[in-house]
Amino acid sequence: MSADELWWRRPFQMFQTNLREIDAGLDVERVLDYLEDFGARAWLLSVGGIVSNYPTDLEFQTRNPALAERPSGDLVGDAVAAAGRRGIRVLARMDFSKVDHRRAERHPEWCFTGADGTQQVYNGLTSVCPSGDYYQHRLFEVVDEVLDRYAVDGFFFNWMSFNEVDYSKAHRGCCHCLACRRGFAAFAPGTELPAGPGSPGYPAWRRFTAGVLDELTARVRAHVSARRPAAPLILGDRADIVFHEANNAVGRTLWHHRTAEHVSAARTHRPDVPVLTNAVAFVDMPYRLAGEEPNHFAQYLVQAIARGANPSTYIMGTPDDVGYECLDVAGELTRFHRDHDAFYRDLAPAARVLLVRPDPLKLAPERLEEATGEFRGLYSALLEAHVPFDVLPEPRVPDVAAQGRLDGYGLVVLPDLGPLDPAAAAALGRFARGGGGVLATGASGFDGEGSQLDGSPVLRRTAVRDTVESVRSMHLRRPGRDGARPRGELPVVGAFHVVEPSPDAETDLPVLSRAPYGPPEKCHGHLPLDIPGALWRAHGAGQVAVLPWTPGRAYHQVGLSGHRDVFVEAALRTANGPVRVDTDLPEQVEVVLGGSAAGGVVHLINHSGEVPQGFRAPLPVHGRRLRVPWWSRQPSFALRSRTGLDPDGAGALPRLDLFEVLVERPPVADR
Template structure:
């Protein structure tokens, strides 16, 4: 089949009913009525795995006992038949992550086994390991039984992982089952199998598990595609549709832009592969009766669609069982997406700045946390200063280069990534030679004491200060503006790499040495050092800039606008061509650029309702202007307000509440 024949290659909207055992008697017609009014064209239904909502004949599967009260004895059959009559697609949710006690006792070789030899049991169910036979072979028998009986329109596999963390958030360590031991020994000969994140070989384990899951996903996808080409697999990077769950959790520090980040990372890597964002309508699994804050939930879906994902809403039970207040705004955004099919058809990224996300499989946990803080601080800085950007996972840099798309950007930002792979170095050097700009912060691009990129302004690294005490009281001196003697001095937080510049590099932000910081009588003695905090150099037709410290981490942790502004000023100087839009919008309004079947598309997302652990109602913004310098024609219509846009060379914007969408035909 061609891409034009596959239903999921066009925009779609989904609704998930995550069913409990007791829900097997649900009224299919009532659920479909609700979905159609909600705006959803697809229904993700619990089909099999832990519990089968159809009369399975496989002895290693469990029929839902509540099916006995259903006249047909077959919820899946009833749902597929009724949905087909209405043109609603049914996708099968499968969960192979656990088995019951009886089957775990019969097949211990299927099960997760801790370093202490114990299985992982939660609420009477035993976790299964993806390396074992249940995932590697029996899974395919279950899929075949479903395909033999029902014309389902796709599959989603829940929690297909190595289950290191259970439902209570407890880290259970790495799996030491015999299949894992054998496979890990083949993957990394001579490497000790770790017990958890604290083990030095844990990053190797994470690469191993990613390889196992990628291979399994590819095999499942090929199997389903051969049997039913019109039924996509919704899962990871190797699937037909990339899945992201937008959710909250009690005790987890909220990253307000998590949904946009994950969708952007997937769409930037493979713009033509659909992404599905399944937004959780409740606060957390233990508190599944409590609906999510509506303004918080709205951000899930708006961030998703702005970056090119298809929206989905997820509830526990059936629509008759829940009273989540967030479902009203969920339906509003879902119907908006449905009603503007042309705008969201083939919506792909169109920013001119690329922000590279650290590779979690490369860095140790503590180092990954530091790099993540740097990434998030720079993410926020770009957003607030209206530099539209796309996110790309670090390992995907060579892929985007090979696709010929890296040259579409004017700037690539590397946030404290550490040493780069040889393929990434080659991609970036070609990018710079072709006229692009690269900005590296922190330890990005350092291998030993040498900087990896040809044309770098750094000759060598001479020392590293990467502890709290080693940078405490260290400052950078900013140049003065508008006749001022000097700018505000900035504290160095996180890490500072002492470097020597090449002779023709330009340098700035000189370092002020550490000095006593208490008692007040002794708070003096900072010395001006001949050490640069900013280096810049032209190379070929492009530029390379280095900030050998961590402005993103500083901004993320302390929030001084000076850290943000120094980074942004360096970014604008390094970039090839314009990368920032011309606007007087407040910094709380994000500008997301895309291109679709409708033309140029601008999403304006109002983040003014952000609070420390959530969102409140955003403050309306009106009468502001916008111009995209690298677009010859500016947007001419606002979809939410249904108004034409006036302006000569720039447009005057309508009132923006939660979000607005501008279109340039």
């Protein structure tokens, strides 16, 4: 089938009822009434796996005993038939992550096995391993039974992973079942199968498990597609639709931009592959009766649609069972997306800066935490400076380069990534030689003494200071502009790599040596050193810049605007062409650029309501302006306020509350 014939290639809106065993008697028509009012055109329904909501005939599946409450004895059959009459798609939620005690005893080869030889049991259910026969073969029998009986419109597999962490957030270690032992030995000969994150072989284990899941996902996708081409698989990178769950969790530090980051990473990698953001309407699984804060939930969906994802709302039980206050705003935003689908069709990233996200599979846990802090600090800096950007996972750089899509960017930012894959380093060198800018921070591109980046301004690295004590009291001096007095000093936080510049490199941000910091009488002695904190070098038609320290970690941890400003200044100096929008919007307003079938699209997201662990109502913003310097056609209409704009971008924008969407032309009804 062509892409135009596949329903999920067009914008859609979904609602998930994650059903408990006791919900099998639900009123199908009543739920569908709710979905239609909500604005959803797809229903994610619990179908099979741990519990089957249809009369399965497979010995290793369990019929839901509550099906006896239905005259038909078949919830899935009733739902598919009723939804079909209304034109609503039904997608099957499957969960193959666990089996009951009886089947675990009969088939121990299916089960996750810890390093101590014990199985992983939670609430009477035993976790199974993706390497084992249940996932590798029995899964396909269940999928075939569903496809044989029902015209479902797609599949989603819940928790298809190596369950190292259980529902209580307890880490259960790596699987040591026979299938994993054989597979890991073939994948990493000579490496001992790790017990958990503290084991030396854990990075190799992460790469092994990722490969197992990728291969399994590809097989499932091919199987479903062969049987029902119009039914997509919603899962990971190898699926038809990339899935992201936007959720909160008690005890987890909130990253306010998590949804936008994940959607951007997927869409930048493969802009032709749809993304689904399933936003959880309750606070956390143990507290599923407590609805999410409405302003927090609204950010899930706004960040999702701004980056090109399809919105979905997820509840436990049925709409009659919950009174979540956030469902009002969820419905409002879902209907907005539905009513303006012409502007969301084929919405793809259109920024001129690419921020590379660290690869978790190559870094030890402590290094991943450091690199993530650098990434998030630079993410915040670009957002606040109104430099629109797209996110790309580090392993995907060679893919995007091979497709020629790096050439659309003026700048690529590498946040403390450490040694680069040789293919990525070569691609970035070609990108700079052809006119692009590459800006590396921290350890990015260093492998031993030398730099992997062609055209690097660093001749060699001579020392590494990457402990708290080794950089404590170290400063960078910000020279004044045009001979003016210095603009002050910045503390070095995180790591500093002492480098020798290439002879033709330009340098800036000289280092001031460490000095005593107590008692006060001894707090003196900082000396200027011949060590640069910023370096540039021309490379072909472009240039390569290095900040051999971690400004993102510093900004993320300390919050000094000077760290942000030094990085942004370096980014603007390194970039080829304009990358920053012309605006007087406050720094709390994010600018997201995209291009759709209807032309250029600008989303403005108001983050002024951010608080440490959530969001409150944002403060309204009035009378500001915005212009995208490299766009020949500026937005002429604001969709949410239904207001015309100055076509030159010089006029005032309408009042901005939570978000606004600026487009090149108004909808047909507004012309």
